Amino acid sequence: MGIIVNITTNEINEKSKKIFAEDDMVIFFNKDELINNLTRNTFTTTHASCYRKMKDVEKKMKKKGIEYYYYNENKLNNLGNKYRFNDERKPNFNTLYFKIKDYNPNIVSYYTYNDYIRKNEDYKYDFIIYLFRHFGLKRISWSYDIENDTMRTNSRSANFGIDAAGINVDISTEEEDSNESHVLGFRKFSNTGAIDFFNTCSRRVFWYTYCAKNIEHVVKEILEKSDKYFYEYYENNRDIQVNLDNRLNGGMDIEYTFRQNDSCKLAINKMIKISNKYGRFGFSMNNESVQNNTFNKKYGILFYKTTELEKSTLENIIWNSELYTDYINMETVNKRYKELTTEDTSDLRKRLRELQDMIAREEQTLNML
DSSP: OHHHHHHHHHHHHHHTTOOOOOOSEEEEEEHHHHHHHHHSOOSSOOHHHHHHHHHHHHHHHHHTTOEEEEEOHHHHTTSOTTEEETTBSSOOTTOOEEEOOOOOSSOEEEEOHHHHHHHHHHHHHHHHHHHHGGGTEEEEEEEEEEEESSOOOEEEEEEOOOTTSOOEEEEEEOTTTOSOOOOEEEEEOOOOOOHHHHHHOSSOOTTBOSOOOOHHHHHHHHHHTOSSOOHHHHHTOHHHHHHHHHHHTTOOEEEEEEOOOHHHHHHHHHHHHHHHHHGGGTOOOOOOOOOOEEEEEEEEEEEOOHHHHHHHHHHHHHHOGGGOOTTBOHHHHHHHHHHHHHHHHHHHHHHHHHHHHHHHHHHHHHHTO
């Protein structure tokens, strides 16, 4: 039996040397606790059986894409300054963490399941706003399809944690009707022009004298100005690329659904089973109250009309000489701006006359009282 004990101990010690590799799903086990539990003498379990159980656990985790680390306290405390675990520098043993794939080269963030779902969604929402505002974003609305694992009538409060627009809502779910509820919200944005849109859109405006710029280059330039949003995220999110392409080809009103990745919940379920079966050997997972609901987020993205963007963009060019380039015909810019302003002025005068007529009628009515 001493041979099996030595094999188990040596294998755990050898694996404890593994360098943390920024995996997508990670869990840390206490090396000393594992050795003690797997090699101690018991009347019910042989050392060979304990070794087989360890290999079985490792196989199950690997199959679900969960990377495991056998560390002691000292090594857990010295992973490096670039890592965050639920916003803390040190992770906990026996806790399953999921990496936020924001491609930040300076900080790599991990969260437990519930926080991961919220943070991942928040980041995508903020990224879409940051990027699409450069292409004439007017309004973004969203709704949640809430798929309940258990159907029962209840009422509860939920915080969806949207950055810059935190929403607290009451959700009521009725057993006999449906297992889906819809939570609506929206944000509006002012028209500040969109030179990046006119630089890249498929339909060229006549005050431009050059072909459309490469959208990949323009997006990279936009994101290089930010220390929060990164081009690699854009590269690895095909849905954002497709929707931006739709916009450049004349899309005004775009809708799409952001669905949660089921692999995370599958990994949680697997670790719960492992914990229930092998927890006494040290392969346990700290209890986390995992939300039973699946939130699929639907976005509705509305952009300004080209003529609306054109006028404000032309104003920016006229007032900011840094925007002057050899590719922009300033004579045509001034002419086009006058045309758009004349049209707007005519409409405003018409609306003013209508308002004056309304005021006059109300004043006449008041004089008759």
